[in-house]
Amino acid sequence: MFWIFFLILFPLIPALLLLVFKNPGAIKWIVLVSCAVICSAAIIMTVNYLQTGPGKQQVLYFPISSPMVDYLVGIGDIILALVFLFVCRRLPFKKLWIPLLVILQYAPVIYYDLSGRVPETTQYIFLDNLSIIMALIIGIVGSLITVYTIGYMRHYHEEHPEIPDRSNKFIATIFLFFFAMYGIIFSNSITWIYFFWEITTLCSFIMIGYSRTEEAVHNAYRALWMLLLGGLAYACAIIYLSSSCGTIELNTMLGMNQALVMAPILLICFAGMNKAAQFPFSKWLLGAMVAPTPSSALLHSSTMVKAGVYICIRCAPAVRNTLGGDIVALIGGITFLAASAIGISRRDGKQVLAYSTIGNLGLIILCAGIGTPLTLWAAVMLIIFHAVAKALLFLGVGTIEQQTGSRDIEEMHGLITKMPRMTLIMLIGIAGMFLAPFGMLIAKWAVLEALAKEGSIFPVIVIFGGSMMLFFWAKWMGQLVAVIRPEPRKEEGIGIEWLGLWPLAILTVLICAFYWVVGIYAVEPLFGTDPLLSLINIWMVLVMIVMMLMLPLGFLIHWKHLVHVEPYLCGANVKDPHMFMGALGKGRYWWFNNYYLNKYFNEKKVTFLTNTITTVLLVIMLFRWCLG
Amino acid sequence: MTSLWLIIGYVVLAPLIGGIISGLDRIITARMQGRYGPPVRQAFFDVFKLFEKQNLTVNRFHGYYLVCFLIFIIFSGILFFGGSDLLMVVFAFTVADIFLVLAAYSTNSPYCSIGAERELLQMLAAEPMLLLTAVGFYMVFGSFHVSVIYRAALGGKLPILYLPGVFLGLTYVLTIKFRKSPFDLSTSHHAHQELIKGLTTEFAGPSLALIEIAHWYETVLLLGMVYLFFAFVPIIGVIITLFIYFVEILIDNTNARIKWQLMLESAWLATLVLGGLNLLALYLFAMISKGG
Structure with missing residues (x-):
């Protein structure tokens, strides 16, 4: 008290x-x-x-x-x-x-x-x-x-x-x-x-x-x-x-x-x-x-x-098995789908993060709308994992923007050579958002398990939304890890910020390794169910976490007989490997941007479509139950 | 105990089986093209030779990502043959693929980057169907665990009878996962142009050998998934699985590569129509039987 x-x-x-x-x-x-x-x-x-x-x-x-x-x-x-x-x-x-x-x-x-x-x-x-x-x-x-x-x-x-x-x-x-x-x-x-x-x-x-x-x-x-x-x-x-x-x-x-x-x-x-x-x-x-x-x-x-x-x-237990609850779930599901889709077409780091937030919140709302103990278990897990990883990512992007002057994902190309520690933090955050065995994936796993039990169209929504999220996170990761020519380090300017960044990064990993503790002590008593707490599942996640944690050690291995070469440029190399021989016989810099698939996932089009559908659903909901 | 033997069997034998399948693939392909083709063991000769070669590398990271790729492929196979959660198998498989993509990105070479991006597109196209397959199994057998499904199948509840649509959909995206024509966008076994070596452009010698071995593990895992649909009588199951692989080779040799747009659209369409309708039918049957 x-x-x-x-x-x-x-x-x-x-x-x-x-x-x-x-x-x-x-x-x-x-x-x-x-x-x-x-x-x-x-x-x-x-x-x-x-x-x-x-x-x-x-x-x-x-x-x-x-x-x-x-x-x-x-x-x-x-x-x-x-x-x-x-x-x-x-x-x-x-x-x-x-x-x-x-x-x-x-x-x-x-x-x-x-x-x-x-x-x-x-x-x-x-x-x-x-x-x-x-x-x-x-x-x-x-x-x-x-x-x-x-x-x-x-x-x-x-x-x-x-x-x-x-x-x-x-x-x-x-x-x-x-x-x-x-x-x-x-x-x-x-x-x-x-x-x-x-x-x-x-x-x-x-x-x-x-x-x-x-x-x-x-x-x-x-x-x-x-x-x-x-x-x-x-x-x-x-x-x-x-x-x-x-x-x-x-x-x-x-x-x-x-x-x-x-x-x-x-x-x-x-x-x-x-x-x-x-x-x-x-x-x-x-x-x-x-x-x-x-x-x-x-x-x-x-x-x-x-x-x-x-x-x-x-409110979820009260809307369980009602049409109203289904509409809430549907709005959440559509939001998850649409936000994940739009995320693919965005190149501004903060916007990608924002759309991923909206999408994941949609997933939580979807779980709440269904309202079974299993889905609520997953929803609470999603809240926990998302809070930690998303805070880390926003702080990461904020720091990168201050140090390099840009939060454009394309500008983060080769960040690993400029800001190795920030890259590690970003990689942990991004992995936390979509990669097994990290948090959000454990939660998504539970969501799929729970929704499959319900047997409806919702698993399809989750599957497609999840795949699209995978696409935009993975290509962002790819930009970060590209090794470019040596550039001056840009991490000196970061001071007290580390005090927020490192604990969050460590928390992101720890909370995955100990998700079962959270599950047993905190979430299970709430809803009385444990979809992912069977011993084999806990072990599976732990083994994968350990494998992931061993990764940085691998970089210490000294490979024998490595012969360094320049990237292949189809014979058009000039002396500098970052240039190729242009049509006029001059060396030109080459670069490669990610795909943004604007044809399919255009922000304006998708937003308009989704807004229309969800507005109609909301209006139906309000008229049917609140005015009728 | 059986699952332990299966796991050991997978780790030890999968490269052998995968290599032989790869050798057969090359012979059949050659015959289809009116050539005689190499001996079955050629795939092994190639890998051994690759290990002998110089380890050319663009930077010190990418070989390492490839090792992770191999480890996670084996891990997801272990999960599958150990009878574990099918969803987790797909997720671990995805992690492995992400490492392959990161390896390609880290080289910072234009051809590799295009390959990496296309590999991501292939994942975007194929992932929904793989997960939908898992959900389909769940709707029929009430569990994601391969061991439960396998036992039920041996007991006479043949998955293919309940999941024909899901099976066809899976077969469709299998071509994407095998990176065979018409979906060999990210990389291909045929080195006829730079762009299409994509993902593997910068990998030579031992690194390339790693990819090859991982590919064998991958093949066995994916064929294992196909086998699960017919796991009633082992010999029939194996024959049908090999037949499916033969169909993949046939498709490979009779189709030209298509653009990624068509791949994405058609794969998602196949997922929604074949997989989605199948699940819908299962759902309706469950409703009717519950009502009756």
Whole structure:
């Protein structure tokens, strides 16, 4: 109980401190200390919780009888609404519908709250395995990203002198994010979740608009209205629950008659999909790339989008075997397919990462929509693995961009000669995303196993999406490992960033080797099933991990009798192996770009098609269950 | 215990069998082309000779990736013949292939890079069908484990009767996996132009020998998958499997290489139509039998 409140409230301290202290030394120490505290608090809480022994599903509720807390959240809602209206104050007339969205959702919620129509509850806070897992992800991965941010922001402002240095506020926003995320995962009261939910929206708005360039501001407002749409759905769920179901507790709602609560649950799922950037809402997450990279790492891995899939997983048992659940699953599946396809045609590193995030979140939503214990097992595993590997990749790309000046995948050609350590980190991250026996593949394996059991079209979706992901990750890997002519090393400029990068890289590998520990202690008690925990499977994965870990040793082997030659150029070599004899008898440099298959996987075409389909599905869902 | 013997048998005998198949392949191909052809043992002579040669290399990494390629091919074969999870077999097979692609990329030579890229395209084309095959087996036998499927097949539940579409689809992408014409885009056994040596352009001597040996293991593994469909009476199964390989040779010799676009489209179409419809039929039957 203490640790829960500590985790929720503690991040506010560094957030406030950072608003006051602006000098780099102070920022550094505030961040380091607070991150250490948050990390340890999350771990201590986990240890305390697990002391009852593994394999027992226990949900701890902590009743609070004082009505004070409710007033606080009510006041918080009012303040938040005012803040939203405040940030919209300079919008042109034709964008007036953005503040309208704010009023539309906050007016009824606040009215219900003040007039006492929202049902009473005392069970605001709870703790179970899923919250524990989320708390660890936010605490550990989030903290590592924050530590990295200190170094990144220093470089960022050296590179962009035109942008005023407000990095203390940027990092303060990150801590505000922690506050909101911990609020979401520990709350059992749906009005509380709503309050924290909207704070994450506000935080991402602030982060995306950080540089205040025209593009950044535009994307920030786009993210704002798209996310407010999800908030609106959430507000509708609160009104519906208050007036028709007489409860505002998450656990009570999930235990009620399915037909009665279908509407609010689907509304919450809508909000979740919206936050998880599923098509047709994918644009906000793609636009979020204009912000400094750590914010992308944060949004994509441990916070924000994970809140979206978290809430969908919470609701999953209630939509199991319903048409509504199938539609949710279908939207997730289509998103997985489309995002993987578009990923092939992108050459901007961050965009590839973004599409892969959207795709993998789609897979998680697909699992949640099906809602069997097996698929939920896989979904939670996906959340864990994805958070670590994706954070690592974003930080990696951010570092490479700062050191080489480009995040274009083609420009990363031959990175292994320029930045061997960064290449190793990127390879670990990419392997973590798609290659056996690393995390995401273990999870995908479980997904396929689970879906095959269901026997439907979903395995086909997963198979095709997975194959397309394989294609774009592998060609990226290929660019990294190409050995080009010797070039000066470019790794000296990286300082405190290593402190975020290496632990994440090690974590990516460790978590795969010990996925079964996570499975037995954390995930299995939740859903009571263990698709991949048979001894033979664990061994298989372990053997492969060991084989993979031995790989770097192989580079130490000194091959005898190696004869070095230049690459074959069909007899058109000139002295320099990177040139060939051109038609005019002059030496010309050659280069080779990857395939992007724009004919098949064109971003505009695929996005349009997918948006149309998913919008139709969403409209059907809303009309059928929420208005009918 | 049997599975242990099968594993040992695979590791020891697969190169032998693969080599003999490769030798037969060359004889049959020669006869189809009106030539006499080399002796069956020629494939072994070639590999031994390759090991004798100088180890030409562009950089110190690529030979090493090739070793990983070989190791993971053997590993996935061990998983298969050890009766393990079919999905994991396909995944390990993919890892092996990725190492081959990385080896080619690391040379940073234009022909090799084109070959690597095309190999990735071949994987993109073939991977869905391989995984769909695993899912098909699961829908019939309720397990991904090869040992379970094999026992059920020996017990009289012949996979081919339930999965004819999946089998045809697999046969289609098998040509891609064997890198035989019309799908020999990434590399080919025939050295008639630089572009089509693709992937293997920069590999010479012992490195090339490694690829050859890995290819033998690969062949045996893939034929093992074909055999699984007919695992009822061993002798019939072997004959049909060899016949399928003969068909591959026939296709190889009667078809010109096609563009990657056509490969991708046709392979995915085959996967969706042959594999997908088969699975749909299984699903419907299961629904009907459940309802009845």
